Amino acid sequence: MTDVTVCDSTLRDGNHAVAHRLGVDDIRTYARAAALAGVDVVEVGHGNGLGASSIQVGLAAVDDLTMLRTAKAELRDTRLGVLSMPGFCCVERDLKPALDCGVDEVRVGAHCTEADVTRQQITMLNDLGVVAKGILLMSHMIGAAELLEQARRMQDYGARGVILMDSAGAYTQSDVEEKVGTLVEHLDIAVGFHAHNNLGLAVANTVTAVAAGATIVDVTSRGFGAGAGNAPLELVAANLHKTGVPTRLRLFEALDAADLAHTAFVRRVPTNDGITITSGIAGVFSGFAGPVRRAGEQFGVDPREILVELGQRKVIAGQEDTIVEVALELARRVA
Template identity: 45%
Template sequence: MIRLVDSSLRDGMHSVRHSFSPEQVALVAAGLDRAGVDAIEVSHGDGVGGSSIQYGKAAFSDEALIEAAASVVQRAQIAALLLPGIGTLTRLQAAQRLGASVARVATHCTEADIAEQHIGWAAEHGMRAIGFLMMSHMIEPAELAVQARLMESYGASVVYIVDSAGAMVPRTAAERVRALRDGLDGATEVGFHAHNNLGCGVGNALAAADAGATWLDGSLRGLGAGAGNAQLEVLAAALERSGHATGVELFPLMDVAEDVVASLMERPQIIDRTALSLGYAGVYSSFLLHAERAAAKFGVEPRAVLMELGRRRIVGGQEDMIIDAAAQLAADSHPAPTGSSGSA
């Protein structure tokens, strides 16, 4: 059985500038619950506590949004994402009090050790603790498995491969799932979170399922950072056709995508040259809007900014470097005039 997790109300926040209201969250969550989705992730796009000048100010608090979602679901679990250094245990405790029963603790793929406190607390206090290894394309499968074992040792019952940049293809996604499946205890499940910047979101999730992943993320209409996430309603249909049971009712899922989420989107989730550049450069998907704004400010091309960020191997949490890269590109294209070379 594949468990489907919806990220429309967390990753999708990046696409709407973190503006969803409690009423909108409740409407989407109720529809997902009716369709039988296992878990619904709710928070700022960068997790609980992410509302800030650096990551983007949210229109409403994480707590208000989590409470709104929890108030309307009958079957689905509410999940909260936390990035150590952005979110705190206090925020996670508040999320649990308001109805979140799943804690997804996310770190860069080489920094699992910073999640020990948060995963441990969640596991000890009755939440399902899930480890999230972001930007998983940046290290080899064997190295990723080492990091996954750390999260498992802290109490994670599921460890995710997170293709934050949408840089993977089905082969590389499957290789990483197999490495975790072989390296973790048999009772620990493997998850996969796909972005669609190379157009491989659903294909990567299917490859992950075939390789042994039992938790898969998606979002309605693909709503998410960059070119969006694996489109949940499409993924559900493709999994069914591939012989993977999900327990999700497809038509109600399609209806909430079409009748509710489509009207909330600021723009369609498409793979334009900027989004494609994210995946090609291996850059964090949530950098898209930040890069577009920085490029406009300094009069450079967003694609050039993203390629420079990829060259520098900039990762989530280093959003300030987007401005630096754009400014440097502008300076390089318009060098300051040199002084006179004549002798005195």
């Protein structure tokens, strides 16, 4: 069996859970613990990746380059990774300076139907000899055949792997089997899976992805991430250990890293509630949970109704302004 690569996104996806307020001490301490735990990649940055710190999606407490330099100083055999989403991340302003900080791996992300927008960055990184992988966000929104078409484009651009991101936590295990299995069967590069826990299936879906042939999985300590959170490092480590899946993870050190994160900066362990569950059912980006709660309170409407309407409109990350628009329309209907 091929070794499974574990990417720890605690210091990137986890930033969503604290309004992007992770500090230098948090980054330094956790990067060291994650490296000891044997994760392959520590992904660091604003929740939406390089260049995303803004009023619209949240201002980070620490700038990108400081975050990256801080983490890099704690890593030896563990690679430093970043997320780059064209539109947020500019090559000259954000990506090239990040590479100068010692970034080893860049994941270039796009909405699941828009792989074309990753071409410039993936080809450039490939030419520079930097490991580039593609990410297809909100991948529940299209079928396996269309996902394969988009993933093939990323492969053609030079991506070393493609990760399906269940950004809304909407996947069931049968979805994972079909979509991950299709990519594994037809691509010549690695396939990965990034779970969210809106329906309580993050760990089960991650294990199912591995069984379907995925060789990259994403985790966060205590599931620390947007909405209902991600697949917890400690539980994925335990399940892969128990089933004999080969990884670099050291089980007890992974458990220690999760405990440390909980003590240091996980102020609230992500849980499932009416908002996050509705988000998963409606297929709405997990990072919308907080803004939807606030809009519901501001306009006196049920936040679950906001999520249902957002799902019907097929709103995606980056369209946060629509939340207020929908909340206002719902308020007018009941006025």
